[in-house]
Amino acid sequence: MKRQIPIMLAIIASVCPVIAFFFPDRWINEWFNQRLDAWMVIIASFALLLGIVSMIQVNIHKIRRRARGWGFSIIILVTFTLMAAFGLFGGQGERADGSLYPFTWMFQFVFSPLQATMFSLLAFYVASASYRAFRVRNVEATLLLIGALIIMVGRIPLGTLIHPLVPDIAEWVMKFPNTAAQRGIIIGAALGAASMSVRVMVGIERPYMGKS
């Protein structure tokens, strides 16, 4: 029973949305599917508690063991506690006098710049990865290099200065070769995902319960 109930639940939960897609039945849609959606949100919210407990445990163990980088674990635990306290007890948004509550202040002036910084690192990493990857090793790699150069020049105003047709060529590369390759991969991946889903639906593959 310990194995059969989860498998049965998984089968029902995966089959009902498929039925609802083809058969416009209010009972399946409203009573079952919408309920499943709601359950998913509730379960995910409670699973977050599981995650938080794991995060606290792992970092406490690190501090106790004086593992490499244990100082960072102290920072994690302190900032986690502070933000949780600000969020739960300190209010959010603006005060009447226009000043910000601590949670919002931290969000705007600490979290947001850190996020933007992490994303902007991509520019640096793209540069170093391109330097390594784009080499004229063979014909295919050379074509790849030419395609990359066209897009990089065509996507900046300088492309127009070089020749008015450069942006159009870049747009053509995006519209046709890019789209063709994307579609090929998307169709294959979608079929792979569908096949994987069928395996999960019929219970052949059960990664959700520790059985790969």
Add this chain to the structure above:
Amino acid sequence: MSWADRLLFVDRRIIFLFVFVGALVPIIAPIGLGVTVSPPVQQVFDRIEEMQPGDAVMIAFDYGPSDGPELDPMANSILRHCHFRGVKVVGLSLFPLGGVDMAIARMRQLADELGAADGVGWVNLGYKDGAQAPMKAMGENIASVFPTDANGVPYEEIAMLEGLRNYNNFEMAISLATSILGEWWINLVNAQFGIDVAIGTTAVSAPKYYAYMEAKQTLGVIGGMKGASEYEELVERHYPQAKGLSRTATMGMDVQSIVHLVIIFFILFGNLMFIVTRGKKEAK
């Protein structure tokens, strides 16, 4: 190791330094390069342009602070365009980490620079968790998903929202999206409810939306800072009152241009060293 080998395996920090300087110089000394408008952006602009005063557009702020530098400028331009056109904007967010803050900041900016009042030209409905579930539910009744706006005012009491019951009442939906949310707007909202969907996204994500655009599942794509600068250009071309307003994406294109050139330089330089070292190896 020969000098060519050494240059071929140049320390990545040297590349980082060049990129940093390349990004810094245009910020200190702007170049002011021109903007060429591409069809995917023009299509989005034209769709709003053909709307009548009083029509409504739904804008989903499905991004967080990390994507702000690319998506904030396009949000500003679209909001300005809607304001000049007299089109009502209903903003919302389905992205958990900061989406609602992005919506608040952009709409506040619209109010500050053009005097567009909350509840008259625009309404911010706030954030809803679950992404796909609210997308589907809004096809029936938006008020069931957002019973109040972000300020807690009940949906039914906001005069601007009168008659805006579900997607049927909107001319189009625009998702300023990161992650998988843009694809869900296309696959769920456009496919199931038929409303026109346009996507504004980061430059990295833009290529995947071309396949949807070619299949007519999205009517246009505004990709990254380049797309945002094009939209800024279009708004300024068509609406003289937009002159003098900030054009952060157009300014950012100077940075992007120089950094692209730095990367192109390194790619060509790397290949030159690669050919030199290969030639030497073959000679040996």
Add this chain to the structure above:
Amino acid sequence: MPGQRSRNAGVPGSRRGSLPGDPGWGTLLWRPLRLVALVYLALLGTGGLAGVWVPAAAQDAAAPVASEVFSPAPEGHIPPPELPLDFSVVDTPSDDGSSLTLRWDPDQVMQTLGVATIAALTFARRAVEETEFLPVGRARVRDGEFRDAGLESGVAYIYRIGLEDEDGLLRNTAASAPLVPQANFFRTHRTNALILVLLMFGLVVGFILAARKGIDLFIRRIAGLDAIAEAVGRATEMGRKILYIPGIISVNEPQTLASLGILGYVAKLTARYGTKLEVPNIDPLTMAAAREIVKQSYLEEGTPEAFNEDMIHYITQDQFAYAAAVNGIMVRDRPAAIFLLGWFAAESLLLSETGQSVGAIQIAGTAQVTQLPFFVAACDYTMLGEELFAASAYLSKDPLILGSIKGQDMVKAVILVAIVVGVIMVSAGVPGFADLFSAL
């Protein structure tokens, strides 16, 4: 009933609709099929749930009879026709009985009223027993139709269309005849998708059954999966850990499920060779599933004492904070092998480039087309799209799973043939062929 119309040509009292006592083919089919579905669900072990299902007969009895629905509205309820716009109200086909569709001929409207193609029409509706019309939406003249959703089943509705004239004055049409939205059994416009689903299901199950009978099924070599043992071996020799990153989306994503399947295999190898394994997670549900998988693998390898729950831990749900934390682990612990398998977004290059900088052997795999170039540039092996989903079959050599991969390949072949035939037919100008594959 699909196709039943209540056409208003500005003539009050003109009525067309379901005939009293005619249940329609959809209802006739629906009753026995619903019973079959009920039995099916009961067989699946949902007897308790099935008990809640309102039987079709009971629902039908509760619905108003057609004669009630289409009785003429009392005199004086329909205002005199003001806007000479000819439109019809029809039951929306293939829906659950919660919408009606209004249709008009754009060319005719433009000619008769002399308005532009983008002129906005407004729609108002009321239930038969109500007196006030409620605005329900807007559409362009060129749209040709408007679907009014969210209606109650069994209630008859009346519509009118409004259009502002040049002076800004709103003129309304005469009210339409009342019509009750009908629930349909099947979404006919999704027939093509159903055929594809049945084909897929049939072929996959067919090949699974064939595999059960012992038919030898070939699967081509996937370099990225072959390299897993090499990567684990390298980490074992170097005495360093293995970092396994299962993407950034929860277990509702098939790519995450596929990644968890590979994690089970990797965990078996690390359990066998005593190699350290760390699985940092962005999603708590994925973390819970990953823990079970790794625990099971260590049990199967007979080394449960080597399993420690801290090996699989949660970091944060924020994409870039997660990337920063994992990069920190990479730089501090310098893992010998890094697996990046699952659904990735912008953090893909942040992770893989850092992994490259610490000299780790990196095996990546995703179906996210925009991230594949980054992985190809920064990783040693990259599994493209469907290769990730084929991993469990490839690694386990389980004939049942191999059969499903074979079935999937056959569907792909069918799609390829359809594309080629479609290109030829459309290029040759054969009408209607493309519609067979229209969006759903």
